[in-house]
Amino acid sequence: MKRGLCIIALALWVVTLVTAGWFFVTGWTTRGTDGRTEILLAPAERDQILAEMRQLLKAVDGVVRGLGDPQPDRTTMEQAARAAGMAMAADTSPAIMAKLPLPFKQMGMSIHKDMDALADAVVQQETPQQILQRLSSMTVRCTTCHDLYRFGAGR
Template identity: 75%
Template structure:
């Protein structure tokens, strides 16, 4: 009787771990009518992610504006890059992270890491042209992500 119970417990644990792994990779998603993958979030979760995206866009805007000045302010540039770095992602709710598909998480984290790397490069006197080249690489990933994913929260669609 005990060995049967142990086998059942181990079996349930394996199934639970497999289901958890599946959701970690797939997230809470469905295929959208427009061909993109819809990430299913509560309205407040959707608003939080979109708020982070707006903050990232504000950092990119500040970097572009500063890099375009005749005398680029490296302090402003480094602060803008650092604001969108890994510290921005550090306080993301784990429940939200669990709902995001793995490729989405990977793209997002790569952007945050690259912003920290960019801030370091700016401090090391990287030229504004190189800063813009790095930003172009990052924004290419942003557009790819927006082409692949959308958020659904039960509210009217944008």
């Protein structure tokens, strides 16, 4: 009897781990009407992710504007990039992260890391061309993500 309960408990533990792993990888998603993967989020969660995306766009804009100036203000450019770095990602709630599919999380985290690296590159006096190349490698991931995902109403 005791052995049977241990086997059942172990089986339930394994099922729980597999289910949690499945949701960590796939997130809370469904197939969108436009062919993209729809990530199901509550309205407040959706608003938080979209606000983060707007901040990323503002960071790119701040760096591009700086590059367009005859005398670029590298401090302002660094601050713009740093504002969208890993410190920004640390504010995302675990509940939201659990709902995001793994490839989405990976792309997002790589962008935040690259924003910090971009800020470092600005401080290290990389040329405008080098900085633009860095931005280009990031924005291609942004457009890829927007091509693959959309947000829908979840729980």
